[in-house]
Ligand code: MCN
């Protein structure tokens with residue numbers, strides 16, 4: 001890698017690429033093996049060299065700065081906001097409150113097929129729904145002026161009694177009937193079971209805390225608006241902006257070229273984006289709204305706290321006969337977000353009887369959202385911890401118990417699995433950690449004062465699919481561009497799409513430049529649900545194959561083509577070169593063909609929509625959740641699978657837990673780029689480590705305030721917390737799951753980590769901790 005190369009030098013190196021693209025070309029290998037190669041991210045050097053420009057780094061003329069003011073009470077209503085002191089400050093442009101609102105329409109939420117993650121629309125009424133809710137937007141010429149003015153608002157509240165958590169006796173749980181599951185007679189089978197286990201597991205309120213906080217710039221210009229917004233889904237954001245403002249979607253452009261992480265929290269454009277858009281329209285100038293780190297804790301929601309009651313009945317030789325499951329998760333006081341805590345419970349093991357019921361509990365909190373592995377993550381925590389408890393109750397090895405309950409097909413619907421390399425994952429993970437060498441007896445292994453524990457757990461994440469489209473543009477100067485509205489949130493989308501196009505076209509990866517994250521580009525579903533890599537790679541491969549057809553046709557048919565021939569079959573395309581089949585040497589490059597026929601560019605599209613898909617269907621895939629195809633499409637059940645293994649050390653005197661080693665074995669089908677997928681899996685496992693040992697939102701019971709809304713007090717793992725890690729791919733190409741045989745990678749790494757660590761803590765100490773995070777006061 002050559003860092004420190006000046007921008008000017010880079011420009012001359014490129015063939016019409018902009019500075020940052022040319023830089024990426026320079027550091028990418030000139031002759032790459034393509035799909036499947038362990039290439040470094042093409043955007044990596046741009047990021048470390050400061051050349052990647054994030055949303056709020058755009059420089060616009062006459063920018064105004066918006067600062068939101070958040071409620072300090074949890075429930076009730078706003079009686080008055082005195083803005084006089086704020087307005088008197090120099091540079092203050094205006095102060096918007098429920099008494100002087102910016103007009104925003106309600107957007108359509110995802111559960112109703114829209115692109116919005118929450119229905120809450122600030123400043124439209126005087127209701128206080130939670131502590132930390134946006135109740136005003138102060139706009140000034142500078143950020144400092146707006147911040148100072150925001151501190152001067154005098155808010156009068158009329159309080160109401162809040163409901164602050166799942167356990168509040170005032171809370172009214174709601175059953176989410178259509179997300180439950182039921183077969184056989186689970187209560188009766190449980191009652192008659194030889195061995196029974198009945199346990200309750202809880203997880204804490206968690207936050208996504210990506211490094212780049214949520215912040216945007218909205219720029220209204222003559223009836224059209226452009227929004228620079230860090231986004232996992234520009235199409236969804238665009239539809240929400242158009243609904244907020246009540247303008248045609250064609251007049252909205254959302255741009256998101258680089259994203260500093262989202263982990264689910266940037267799927268939706270959150271309410272502060274609406275405020276920025278409406279303020280920009282009102283004032284006729286660009287408005288930047290950047291949430292402070294503390295504001296990100298309540299400006300949008302993370303994973304809700306959950307509680308699960310789980311009973312398992314089994315025979316004495318370890319066959320599960322019944323699973324009875326019920327879960328509760330907190331949601332906003334007037335909106336429903338379901339954490340699907342049965343997603344893993346209902347598919348992992350063969351059981352003739354199962355019943356599962358999901359409930360939400362409205363509390364005065366910001367609308368919760370998705371955090372990596374939503375549903376699957378807490379689901380696996382309860383199920384896989386309970387399996388460990390059952391194994392000990394039966395005096396069986398935890399892996400042997402799992403194998404004894406192997407599901408040959410998806411027990412929830414009887415559909416065959418596409419691929420399920422979970423046995424291979426158990427075997428590879430167990431070998432790598434030394435599973436069979438441990439003494440399984442709790443509290444039997446130690447080194448000095450440290451108790452040693454081994455734990456394992458499994459998990460799944462569905463292969464969700466949404467049809468998407470892509471475009472490849474060949475330029476006469478040799479550039480090859482791949483275009484898609486999809487985003488790269490740090491995952492490697494830029495890199496794997498260049499690899500895909502290069503693979504099909506047989507050109508060096510470094511010749512391909514990928515453009516992403518802009519609604520003017522071809523339609524794409526979200527970078528969420530671990531689906532985008534497969535959705536987009538499939539579309540790009542299709543476009544590349546279409547391109548080969550188009551290039552051969554052009555070479556054969558254009559009279560100015562040096563290869564003009566009457567028969568298409570006489571023309572071959574190999575390694576980026578067109579040639580006459582009977583003359584294996586020589587040939588014409590794509591660029592020279594374009595020059596010869598007098599074209600400056602050739603654009604070829606490819607998509608994975610059904611042949612008869614209408615424009616409305618294609619738009620829906622790009623803008624709403626309407627076209628999401630689940631894991632059970634076509635009578636098949638497609639999932640990524642994992643087996644997680646950990647070794648922990650627990651200090652006998654202090655109860656401090658250190659994870660010493662982590663091994664994850666994954667079946668994600670065919671891997672497009674091992675370096676990047678390994679990095680994804682490791683990232684997921686580190687996140688799981690944080691969830692298990694550190695992360696917990698603390699709520700002040702007096703006023704509903706999130707007490708630890710900052711990086712000092714909301715602890716996430718740092719280098720010193722992260723042990724030696726090993727990840728192993730056991731997948732095989734799964735052509736029933738997706739067109740190129742890959743399955744999802746992004747989320748499966750976080751599934752199963754918490755139970756593996758919890759099980760290891762039990763093995764080390766003999767203490768079963770059933771609530772996350774597992775902190776030392778719980779162990780002692
Ligand atoms: N990949 C691969 N082979 C496959 C599938 C994927 O090599 N068969 C690699 C590719 O590098 C691809 C990446 O894995 O870019 C992720 O692909 P995929 O599993 O399809 O996930 P998405 O592209 O849809 O990304 C979203 C996913 C989710 S849902 C969360 S949450 C999450 C995650 O990605 N958030 C992340 N990983 C993240 N990584 C970073 N750095 N930042 C986030 O916010």
Ligand code: MOS
Pocket residue numbers: 232262263264265267370371372373374527528529530747
């Ligand atoms: Mo991931 S939580 O689906 O963005």
